[in-house]
Amino acid sequence: MTQKNRLPEGGRIDRTRPLGFLFNGRRYTGFAGDTLASALLANDVHFVGRSFKYHRKRGILGSGAEEPNALVQLELGGRTEPNARATQVDLYEGLIASSQNCWPTLEADLGAANSLLSRIYPAGFYYKTFMWPPSFWMTYERFIRRAAGLGRPPREPDPDRYEKAWRHCDVLVVGAGPAGIAAALAAGRSGARVILVDEQAELGGSLLSRKGAIDGAPATHWLDTALGELRSLPEVMVLPRTTAYGYYDHNMIGLIERIGDHRGGSNGGVPRQRLWHVRAKQVVLATGAIERPLVFSDNDRPGILLASAIETYVNRYAVAAGRRGVIVTGNDTGYGAALALAGAGTAVTVVDLRTEPTGPQHETARARGMEILAGHTVARTFGNGRVTGVEVMPMTADGEGVVGSGRRIECDLVGMSGGWSPTVHLYSQSGGKLRYDEALAAFVPGNFRSGQHLAGAVRGSFGLGAALSEGFAAGAAAAEAAGFRAAAAPVPAVEGYEPAPQRMLWVLPSSKPLGHGGKNFVDFQNDVTAADLKLAVREGYRSVEHVKRYTTTGMGTDQGKTSNINALAILSETVGAAIPAVGTTTFRPPYTPVTVGAFASRDLGDLLDPIRRTPTHGWAEKVGAPFENVGQWKRTWYFPKAGETMHAAVNREVKAARTSIGIVDASTLGKIDIQGPDAVKLLNWVYTNAWDNLAIGRSRYGLMLDENGMVFDDGVTTRIGENHYHMTTTTSGAPRVLAWMEEWLQCEWPHYRVFLTSVTEQWATIGVAGPNARKLISELTQDIALEDESFPFMSMKEGHVAGIPARVFRISFTGELSYEINVPTSYGLALWQALMTAGEKYEITPYGTEAMHVLRAEKGYIIVGQDTDGTVTPGDLGMDWIVSKKKPDFLGKRSLARADTRRDDRKHLVGLLTQNPSEAIPEGAQIVGELKPRPPMKMLGHVTSSYYSPNVGRSIALALIEGGRARIGQELHAALPDRNIRVTVTEPRFFDLEGTRVNG
Amino acid sequence: MPAKTRYSIFSLVRNAFSYHENWEEAWRSPEPRPEYDVIIVGGGGHGLATAYYLAKEHGITNVAVLEKGWIGGGNTGRNTTVVRSNYLWDESAHLYEHALKLWEGLSQELNFNVMFSQRGLLNLAHSPHEMRGLARRVYALNLNGIDSELLNLEQVRAMCPILNFSPKARYPIYGASLQRRGGVARHDAVAWGYARGADARGVDIIQNCEVTGFQISNGKVHGVETTRGTIRANKVGVVAAGHSSVLADLAGFRLPIQSHPLQAAVSEPVKPILDTVVMSGAVHVYVSQSDKGELVLGAGIDSYNSYSQRGSPKVVEDMFGALVELFPIFSRLKVLRTWGGIVDVCPDASPIIGRTPVEGLYFNCGWGTGGFKATPSSGWVFAHTIANDRPHPLNEAFGLERFSSGHLIDEHGAAAVAH
Amino acid sequence: MLLIPCPFCGPRDESEFGCGGEAHIARPTDTDRLSDADWAAYLFMRKNPKGVHLERWVHRLGCRRWFNLARSTVSHEILAVYKMGDPPPASVAGQEARRT
Amino acid sequence: MVEPYLRQSALVHRGLSRAAAGAMSGAGIVLSERPFRAMVNLRGEASDAGFLSAVRAAAGVELPLQPNTTQRAAPVTALWLGPDEWLITAPAGEERVLVPALRASFGERHAAVIDLTESRTVIAVSGAHARDLLAKGCTLDLHPRAFPVGACAQTGLARAGALLHLVDEAPTFEITILRSFADYMWVWLADAAQEYGVALRTE
Ligand SMILES: Cc1cc2nc3c(=O)[nH]c(=O)nc-3n(C[C@H](O)[C@H](O)[C@H](O)COP(=O)(O)OP(=O)(O)OC[C@H]3O[C@@H](n4cnc5c(N)ncnc54)[C@H](O)[C@@H]3O)c2cc1C
Ligand SMILES: NC(=O)c1ccc[n+]([C@@H]2O[C@H](COP(=O)([O-])OP(=O)(O)OC[C@H]3O[C@@H](n4cnc5c(N)ncnc54)[C@H](O)[C@@H]3O)[C@@H](O)[C@H]2O)c1
């Protein structure tokens, strides 16, 4: 029958909503409110997976975030998800899951052969072998890789959406157990903005798992009322299925909300998950505690669970996971499971490590006549797969050995409780220091940071009464600290569980030495045993961090939630140091694994990085021009005609600019408005040349250096008024140059009276170049005289072009007669179209960045970032002429005087001509003086720019060559992997050597 | 010094019979002696390798490695393990290539499997401009006799078909450079293997021993103050990575170094899916898959100084964004752990290895985001420098003097992806 | 994720800011007469303390103003914020070398 | 003056008016472009009473001195941008009046007037989910207690810089961004708004 372990009544599942699901190809049924784990247990499915290293059979161990074993492959195709924790997967209709790390099937897994050889695979064995023959490592490794890994990665892109958002609040409460809910109530009632989150589908934490009474009624009544009140408070936001995964600086907490997962499949526009960045004035951590397993021989068989999990399955999910139970515990909480099982009709024996057990639940169990074996241990377990029995033995008084003979108890369910560890992960991430509490045998928060409050089990306060009173107090204190007045609230009266003294035995004794019989697992996921830990210590790996890394304890997908404390306690015993001296490993985000896609959210594809568009973008798109990325801008690369190759298009564009007219959108050039009486002082600092005598209306080219003396930007600056300049920069350098000048102004020369403003986007810039440029523009303007005398090279005029108010600059990046027309950006396309129409008779030709690069290279003009790379001085570029000898100082000046920057044999910018005029050297090619049959060869420099130039009628190249200027005329070689190209060193100029063409 | 048992499959089987109860320590934990010939400050991979080569290559065995925490716990233990030698300038190419050659025999030399896996390493280019930069580097490497290839789009596809090859991508892939001999190694094993090798040659490895001051008179070093007392030595080599400035401060000088957080992350382990190392500068991320199955990925540095071994979540989130952009199928994998290290960043993205203003005091630092790959040669040349009181030709260019002379070795291009 | 108190706009998320590194590094005057080593010290050598760091930041996406911050490089706690050109407040001035 | 029809808004290629026709009702978000608004950047000393009165005289508005606030004197609005920086906005075309008037009233004073009308555009985000939408890309606290009507802030939105201004209780946020980013911002907003339902409006 189905749901064999489902109890006829009780639990918080919705029996009116049965849900079908597939596990390893078999159909099962559960109910709404189930997790995959509870539904499997309801159907008596315990054996769900294989362990990482030995492929041992593993069952469900826990009931929540701590689960190390029950990892499944969820769903198929693009929605498949490896390593889903069955205890945290909410059941939905049609869910498909399967076991991982087993082949061909879970039952008949070939990898299980590893188990047979497990004796020669202790911790760290791989560091000791697979070294011979050396060439075999890659082969060994292939097998190791296949054996490792757990689930299978998806092979298709993710069909789901993820969102990310920021949120601010006065009080963030993490954990909605009794402590967290009380805190949220206290804070919420004050009017503060409160966010309450819990990773589980249902709020309530331990109240859902444990029987207890508040104010004389079942605790769940209090829970319902409290949640009702919270939901009615307008400034309180309650987020179930939301994990606080990271606690970052200054109270920034990362949350991951699972919105769509429990619905299965797609949900229209609804995102699958949402990542929240919460900036909280105050944080209350009420994250509870996690139960520890006990370490005994073969403690990993399916059917062996945490005691609290058994209790949770009975009380919350109405599942009694077995018919005959044994509970092994060193404390009173383990009895909770025993009583729950007994209540469900399962026969139970309690093996209590304590010689004189106490505690209210123990008393109840004894009163009910339950079999209790005090001072006993579980020496080993039986079963091939699911546990079928345990051997129990009396212990010596010190708990280190066994006495007498063992007794076998047949059972199909074992619960273990090794005490509780407060869930201090977030607290520790925030920088909190831990303190070891001997009585609890646990690390608890040791100090209280400002802006942070703790309540309940996370503090080691394990009683329900304490959880509530601390919760109310923490919530009120947090609200007060955030500036609200919290009225004192009566703390409800509680009956129920209060803790009793426990006994900690970190490894249970048995009749055989450790490691000789079965395996005593500490880290279930990574198959780390107590013997492995001791081996690590024996080999000198004594620091807790070394033990972690050598054995991989705590490095699995559960991050050691159930294993870390046991491991370090065993370590402490082995090295003979106290537990606090051994310390813990570092808690790191995320608390539980977070989907990569949620971190990425929607900033992908076109939204990965903003696309910046110029005014002619749409026009260029329509004519089919491809774009090039320049910084965030899209710039038109070239304008192919139908069927034309890039090469042909660029050749055509380059020729047009020199024979008639080329037109280019140069709007992306950086533009900075500089105003103020000290503007010229600033210019004198940032440029290498002098700026004192520039007349209004005139322009000048400048080179900028960083303080290390290296070229970092260039451009033309124009004086447009008495104290008013218009600076241009390279496209990609624009933000950097403005930031650089602002930094100097504000930090070094705050007394300068200068204002800098980016006006890059205020102006669309259309460049018109070529012998017919003047003619064309004169047809479109009435108020700008274009003759040389009134409008010489390197000057600017204001007026109208095509009826649009314009600033026209007569400057040239092509060496041709050329004008850069700046108009208000919203008229940029209008100007472009006016020019195109009027220019038809000149066969005006739009050109893109590629042609622009060829044109400037023909003239030997540099492109910063292409012909320079941050290691090039003005002298290297042969541009000493632009470095003022007279100015007392400018940025970078002193660096030019250092030994290395003064050397004659630095790399100089030169031209290179190939022997074969039609062959272009690949850019980046290295130049050598002397060819050798094989490397190494001494390199002299490299090719920075290289093109075929239709205007020169041959290929041309610029290169940075050691002592290059002295080599002009020399023959060198571009040494490529597949060929060598003979080249001759020339001046870095190839066209219009006299420079007369700028005058038309 | 008892000779160490050789590690092999045979010793594993033999020890299995005695339940592995007879393995000896990989290294001893001795009390510090009052005096050594050489003290190495910092028990990371570089410090341990230095000690190992001092003993092995120079016969100097009276050496102590002082480590403030646990060996390998600094950047050695928290890096993304990318090993390659594809650097631009001759000086760096030679230094890193020397390391790569040592890597190729390291497991056998140390008799400790450092799992050096030459699975090849792709540097993606997302624009013609980036292609040009890669070409320049590849051609230079070839002429230095170092393996490196330029791949076109189809070749990249063949090597790593799960990348996003859409021409409509915001930053579409144009091609890549490939260094086949590049790959990854097991970071922890490198520290442990060198430690075991050094210990076997007599070096004292002293953990939980923080250097808190230097004994300096007349411009010469005579020893160090530590949390475990004064220890004398006339030669002290400091290899403290992110803490280099702190130690320089104790010795009375400054370094051109800034300590920044650098973050990394692993995904949950999955079956093999990525067989090579992939790095992208424009879509900033680099990723490989470890032998345990996790994706190991690294981010860029945080902009501000920090000694906290953690960084801003924004930086890692951007890294995951970049990962999904490049590998859309990784979206549903889950992030298991994120962490940070403190990297010692030099203005020219190249290390400093050599003498200091204090006689007998040597510094090896400034490896920033990329020194793991150099561990063997860094130790090798540093040992030479300490033993001979002058640099080996391989590290001559990497002295502190370059900051005054201006002869910087600008490797920002090769180190554009922090690793 | 730092919450940085811009002295002009108020507390804002770290992502709005740019960090300019060590504060109070005045550019030397008369650089021609400076030795190479002194110039290198200005250009490259940094305190890089483990503890309180005086540094300058710019509110890049906000008011675009530069200001100074005293921040622990260990805990990331922000101890003071003060305007460009002002000396560090007395509360942090002495602590710069302090290791935390 | 040039024909106004030649003037193109930053989002003209999106054909917003056409798209707005098919607007859905009950959408949680309404998006629109508010193009061509006059925008004049002012620099000057807040402590200089003469500067403040010069602005008052020329633009008829009091400069806000409280960070992140605005002053409105219809049809002009002054937005606080920084300790020595403000943005004066006004209906389309007003920049032609404002700029010369401000320049003239400043005279020799060390203050600057920079016309940025063409540099930027405004996207308005309105509707019940406007705050939720912006919270997807903005680190600011936009809760009414922290960001009331009239508040403004320069900040980051998605991956661009932006100036936010809450103009009414609807709530309607005006987002002023660089023109070249307009398309990016539009696409980002429309995509982010999907889960709430989006309608377009032309202004
Ligand atoms: C996230 C991350 C990713 C990286 N990825 C790569 C990569 O893929 N490839 C690559 O090549 N490199 C990478 N690196 C860089 C690389 O890790 C380092 O360059 C390299 O490991 C440095 O080694 P080390 O031995 O010098 O330093 P460390 O390993 O940091 O060792 C320095 C040691 O000095 C100790 N110490 C400090 N102060 C004192 C003191 N006062 N007294 C005693 N001891 C002291 C420290 O505790 C530490 O153990 C990465 C770094 C990080 C943080
Ligand atoms: N030793 C013991 O006896 C013992 C131990 C533990 C708990 N308890 C009982 O537990 C109660 C204590 O209440 P409490 O409120 O402190 O704890 P709790 O366990 O009831 O609640 C903690 C809640 O926090 C959630 N949580 C933890 N980390 C989270 C994260 N990072 N993000 C989101 N949610 C997270 C958990 O899922 C859980 O719902 C008392 O009733 C007490 O009796 C007793």
Ligand SMILES: Cc1cc2nc3c(=O)[nH]c(=O)nc-3n(C[C@H](O)[C@H](O)[C@H](O)COP(=O)(O)O)c2cc1C
């Ligand atoms: C290459 C590499 C792989 C790692 N793999 C894992 C892993 O599988 N599981 C894990 O928990 N941590 C893994 N880590 C991270 C370590 O647990 C740890 O976070 C890191 O060494 C930094 O140390 P710390 O977090 O203790 O400060 C890995 C680290 C590195 C460098």
Ligand SMILES: [Zn+2]
């Ligand atoms: Zn500000």
